[in-house]
Amino acid sequence: MKKLLLGLFVGAVGIAMADPKALAQQKGCFACHDVNVKKVGPAFKDVAAKGKNIEHLVSSIKKGSSGQWGPIPMPPQNVSDEEAKKLAEWINSLK
Numbered sequence: 844m845k846k847l848l849l850g851l852f853v854g855a856v857g858i859a860m861a862d863p864k865a866l867a868q869q870k871g872c873f874a875c876h877d878v879n880v881k882k883v884g885p886a887f888k889d890v891a892a893k894g895k896n897i898e899h900l901v902s903s904i905k906k907g908s909s910g911q912w913g914p915i916p917m918p919p920q921n922v923s924d925e926e927a928k929k930l931a932e933w934i935n936s937l938k
């Protein structure tokens with residue numbers, strides 16, 4: 844069962860990887876984030892405006908983040924290194 848789920852998951856990620864926004868959607872980022880508007884977490888455009896480096900954002904996405912934007916922490920996200928990098932690069936490119 845686990846293997847089957849993993850297979851479906853990897854297939855879905857393969858499609859999502861072509862489009863970072865779809866990947867963010869699939870990973871549930873938009874439950875707490877929006878590109879333009881602050882929700883539970885900061886708007887991705889506001890993150891981009893701060894000009895943080897990719898390594899920092901990758902680490903925030905993978906390991907979670909706290910104390911950078913407000914009182915609510917972001918829990919660690921279930922993404923691979925590659926996905927985290929893709930998401931971080933996409934977020935930082937939003938202007």
Ligand code: HEC
Pocket residue numbers: 867870871872873874875876883884885890895899900903904908909910911912913914915916917918920921922930931934
């Ligand atoms: C449960 C809600 C929640 C989810 C789901 C979530 N985030 Fe966040 N995110 C937050 C909060 C809250 C913060 C602000 C944390 C802080 O103040 O340090 C944040 C901060 C961030 C930051 C800024 C980190 C920094 O160092 O400045 C990035 C980038 C980010 N999130 C990306 C993502 C991505 C990509 C996903 C999906 C894989 C995601 N988030 C999913 C709540 C969430």
